[in-house]
Amino acid sequence: MPPRPPTDDPTLAEASALATPGARLRELAARSPRHRRAVAANAAAPAELLRELAGETWLGAVIASNPAVPLDLLWQLARSSPREVIANPLFQLAMLVQPDLGAIPRWSLWSLFRTALLPDDWYRWACDHAVAQGLGGHWLLFDLAQLEHAPVEVLRRLGRLQPFLYEPLLGNPALPPDVVKRIGRSSDPKMQVLLARSRHARPDWLTAMARSRVVAVRAAVAGQGRTPAAVLARLADDPAPEVRAAVSTNWFTPPEVLRLIDGVPAPGLLGNPSLPAARARELIAAGAGSAIVTVRHGELLAEALAARDGQRRRRDGQRPGREGLAARLAEGARPAVLRQAARAATQSPAMLDRLARSPRYALRLAVAGNPATAPATLARLAGDRRYEVRREVARHASTPAAVRAWLVDDPAPAVRRVARARAA
Structure with a gap:
């Protein structure tokens, strides 16, 4: 490995100088990574040399x-470095006229649109280009329909086109x-199912669609969080098992309905955090389902951890029995289930604080990324020895400002980058 050049190395200045000939820049680029970075940023670098350097992914943004x-290389680099491409003066010149969108690779174009930095004209040009392409432009229309920052007139135009765009459009909050x-x-049942599952479904529409003769439509209504409680209570007695199963897994189903519902799969019912704890204990004790309930119910997860700890403290050398409620709850304390518990947004902050003290890195990482984690727990995880955990803390919306300011100077570049972006 060649020695690292000193910071005052005159050849670094030569690699950045516009007057340096192209042949000399090629020689300097072979010296060290710092020289290659300086050459990659040099506007006097030959196009062929820039294409060669682009093979090193860490130089893409430079x-x-x-x-x-x-220009063709610029479009290729837009996939991984869209913001740098948009800030490039060459891109600013390209925006003066309508560009040839067909010359831009698909994923590069998608990365550019996702930045929300493009002018509205680009969305109109993309829509015109996709419509002119026919079947070949369907992917671009599908991508445009998902963008929240797309102009309203473009979304309205997409809504007047073919029905295959309704699904991404209904998933767009804008x-x-x-x-x-x-x-x-x-009146198409497929469109009614899409509408019932979308965030745009209104309670009065859901009430009307709950009377549909199509089972798939009623099941979609039963699984929608905006469905009125009275409608969910009526669908709990629906003759179709698919509809009753959707009611049992709906987190917004009233507990009194879940307490009485029958004829539904036990795992789905046990995984519903709205299920009363007493009913969950009855199902587990009867062997009707697995201990996945511990993922959703913090109270039962605490019992599971206590049962597991009690089994570990036994010193009789015999395998503990698997009879009874405590043994079944102890099954939920396996590491895989604990990771699911640490990821569950319905988990209590106290339980997440306990899981954050685990020696298992995967548990601490899951707690750091859980939106329900308390600021005090995040502050403690900010000193974790793994940079991945600290990076999740820097990204978390509930991280205290003082903690995030401390992470700005973290030793790991990935943590510093996220902390500075969130603090900006």
């Missing part, structure tokens, strides 16, 4: 910012209400 980069109403007037 080359994407170079105003001398070839979809205008008039487009939602147009889709809701469709």
Whole structure:
């Protein structure tokens, strides 16, 4: 491995100088990674040399910012470095006229649109280009329909096109209400299922669709969190098992309905955090389901951990029995189930604080990324020995500002990058 050049190495300045000939820049690029980075940022670097350096992925953002980069290479680099491409003066010149979107690779174009930094004209050009391409442009229309920051007139135009766009459009929170109403007037059961499952479904629409003769439509209504409680209570007695199963797994189903519902799969019912703990204990004790309930119910998870600890403290040398409720709950304390518990957004902050003290890295990482984790727990995890855990703490919305300011100077570059982006 060649020795690292000193910071005052004159050849570094030569690699950055615009007057350096292309042949000399090629020689300097072979010296060290720091020389290659300086050459990649040099606007006097030959196009062929920039193409060669682009093979090293860590130089992609540097080359994407170079105003001398070839246009086709710039479009390729947009997939991994879209913000640098948009800030490049060459891109600014390309925006003066309608670009040839067909020359931009698909995933590069998708990365550019996801930045929300493109002007509205680009969305209109993309829509025109996709419509002109026919079947070959369907992927671009599908991608545009998912963008929350797409102009409203573009979303309205997409809503007037083919029905295959209704699914991504209904998943877009920025979809205008008039487009939602147009889709809701469709009598096609497939469109009604999509609408019932979407975030745009209104309670009055769901009440009307609950009377549909199509089982799939009623099942979609039964699984929707915006469905009125009275409608869910009526669907709990639906003759179709698919509808009753959807009611049993709906987290917004009233507990009194879950207490009485019958004829549904036990695992789905046990996984519902709205299920009363008494009913969950009855199902587990009767062997009707697994201990997946411990993932959703913090009270039962505490019992599971206590039961497991009690089994570990036994010193009689015999395998503990698996009879009774405590033994069945102890099955839920396996590491795989504990990881699910640490990821569950319905978990109590006290239980997450206990799991955050685990010696298992996977548990601490899951707790650091859980939106229900308390700020005090996050502050303690900010000193974790694994940088992945600290990075999740820096990304967490509930991390105290003082903790995030401390992570700005973290030894790990990945943690510093996330902390600075969140603090900006």
